[in-house]
Amino acid sequence: MSQTVFRASKETHVERATVHPFGWRDKLGYLFGDFGNDFFFILVSSFLMVYYTDIFHISAATVGLMFLIARLWDAVADVLWGRFIDTRSSGTNGKFKPWIFRMSFPLVLSGVLMFVKIPGMSNGFYLAYAFITYLVWGTLYSTVNIPYGSMASVITSDPVERTTLSTFRTMGAMLAGLIINVVGPLMFFVDNKADAGRFLWAAIIFGLLAISCYMACYKLSTERITLSGSSGTKMNAGKTIKGLLANKPLIWILVASLTFMVCFMLIGAVNVYLFKDYFGNAKALSLAGFIQTITVFIAIPMVKPLVAKFGKKETAAAGILLAVVVYALLYFLPQLNAIQFIAVSSVAMFGYAFFNLVVWAFVTDVIDYHEYVTGMREDGTVYSIYSFARKVGQALAGGLGGFAIASVGYDATLKVQSSEALAGIHTLGTLVPAVVLLVIFLILVFLYPLNKQRTIQLANDLKEKRKELK
Numbered sequence: 001m002s003q004t005v006f007r008a009s010k011e012t013h014v015e016r017a018t019v020h021p022f023g024w025r026d027k028l029g030y031l032f033g034d035f036g037n038d039f040f041f042i043l044v045s046s047f048l049m050v051y052y053t054d055i056f057h058i059s060a061a062t063v064g065l066m067f068l069i070a071r072l073w074d075a076v077a078d079v080l081w082g083r084f085i086d087t088r089s090s091g092t093n094g095k096f097k098p099w100i101f102r103m104s105f106p107l108v109l110s111g112v113l114m115f116v117k118i119p120g121m122s123n124g125f126y127l128a129y130a131f132i133t134y135l136v137w138g139t140l141y142s143t144v145n146i147p148y149g150s151m152a153s154v155i156t157s158d159p160v161e162r163t164t165l166s167t168f169r170t171m172g173a174m175l176a177g178l179i180i181n182v183v184g185p186l187m188f189f190v191d192n193k194a195d196a197g198r199f200l201w202a203a204i205i206f207g208l209l210a211i212s213c214y215m216a217c218y219k220l221s222t223e224r225i226t227l228s229g230s231s232g233t234k235m236n237a238g239k240t241i242k243g244l245l246a247n248k249p250l251i252w253i254l255v256a257s258l259t260f261m262v263c264f265m266l267i268g269a270v271n272v273y274l275f276k277d278y279f280g281n282a283k284a285l286s287l288a289g290f291i292q293t294i295t296v297f298i299a300i301p302m303v304k305p306l307v308a309k310f311g312k313k314e315t316a317a318a319g320i321l322l323a324v325v326v327y328a329l330l331y332f333l334p335q336l337n338a339i340q341f342i343a344v345s346s347v348a349m350f351g352y353a354f355f356n357l358v359v360w361a362f363v364t365d366v367i368d369y370h371e372y373v374t375g376m377r378e379d380g381t382v383y384s385i386y387s388f389a390r391k392v393g394q395a396l397a398g399g400l401g402g403f404a405i406a407s408v409g410y411d412a413t414l415k416v417q418s419s420e421a422l423a424g425i426h427t428l429g430t431l432v433p434a435v436v437l438l439v440i441f442l443i444l445v446f447l448y449p450l451n452k453q454r455t456i457q458l459a460n461d462l463k464e465k466r467k468e469l470k
Contacts, residue, residue, distance in 0.1 A: 022224070027168045029216065029218075030169055031169065032217040032220065033100070033213070034148070034169045034176070035176050036176075036210040036213030036217065037148065038177060038180075039213070040107075040108070042177050044114070045265050046269070046272065047180075047184060047272065049063055049269050049272070050272045051196075052130055055117060055196045055199070056117070056126040056127070058126065058127055059412075060410055062127065062402070063402045064401060064402020064404075064406070066131050067134075070138050073135065073138070074138040074142060075388045075392045076388075077139050078145075078387040078391055079381075079384045081146045082383060082384020083381055085099070085150060085384075086381050093218075093223070094154065094223030095147075096151040096154065096223060097218055097221060099144070100148055103140060104144055104210070104214035105211065107141060108210050108214075110140050112207045113133045114130075114134060114203070116133075146384050151221065151223065152169075153367070166360030166364070167303065167357065170300075170356060170357050170360070178289065178293040181285065181293070182289045182293070184202065185284075185286040187202045189276075192276065192280070192283075243374030247373055249362075249369050249448065250369065250370065252448040253359075253448060255389075255443055255447075256440050256448065258389045258390065259436060259439055259443070260359075261389075261390050262436060263433050266400060266432065266433070266436070267429065267433055270429045271285065273425050275288070275338060277410075277425060278426055279338035279341070284342065288342045288345070295353055296349075298350065299354055300357065303315070311453075311455065312358045312362060312452070313448055313452070313455075314452065316354050317444040319350075319351040319352055319354030320351065320352055320440050321351070321441050322350070322351030323437050324434050324437045326347045326351065327348050327431070327437065328434040331427065334423075348433075362450075366386070367383070404428050404432075408428065409424065
């Protein structure tokens, strides 16, 4: 089977006939890829800040600034690596898989090094060590995640099966989240205090699991589609940039994803302090992580029928609106205990799970739209631009999280925080997510243009153009 891509050089997507057909092996392989990614990504997102503030004794504001600088660099690294990958030709094992194999080992090693505390060093040393190891880990993460994310487009050319890969990717992330968020709090804290030795052992264990998952992804996934004549192709950067700027669906899904990452990571960072200090029960984070994962798995079988009936945009917007209402309600219920808070917030988790489950299908749509506008199929570049927006969101969330925690008066040297600091932490964990999620809802409803009808029309238009160029 061949699928013509209307590109100036008239390169074509060629599907190899000698490999086994797409099936469960590929789905499980792709699941393992994000399973491996998120052992450290979720660990870093949820617990690295409290590790730095309570073990390295770096101020929350300084940690926020460090996160901001490092993640902005990560965003640039994503784009540079995406462009690099698009200039590579396919080898025996494909175009993307070899990079996952090569770079996963140094990536995992750098992740473990982030959680090494050398005793007796100065505060300046700990700050420098934290910044360097975090920067190295973020850069190496790009070298694995960009090939992994781009690989979906060459595993299969079937748009329905690509959506299936998106779902399995989310399942992999949720499984890692289940382990980190449920087991993590039970491992990391002793008598409600972060323990350096336990963090290191956990990082080593998660590192071994991550490597195992990356190898499973490499072994089980198969790249079937190659670009004939793509070796050594010179990229037309000007045409690419012009096409990206003309891609309104891409622009608005970038803005929505960036905003969602700010919200999602802010919730993850603040929740540590919310449960540890406001509720006085750090181990309740384990239950919260378990409930969040369960809500996603409840939502998974509902996604396909809802999207088929209403559309991706419509389903995601409805879920986001539900989360807005629940977080706003929680703000006005400060008297809830930890278990009651988790029970109510689980409804919000269920709501925004739909955005998380559909977002990779959004990316497929905007890649198709880029092809429609420019006549070029640049999966690696477009995916890296999307990843760039997520990294900027992470940078803003990391920076804002640290500044926000500091601004409400959090002091890591105190055993009990002030009432003003506790009230501020509660606001950061309830009202702020409600406002940010409301912004995402408005973007999806009024600015993102690809509703159900227009998405179907785009697929039909692309099909006709490809036929014309055969």
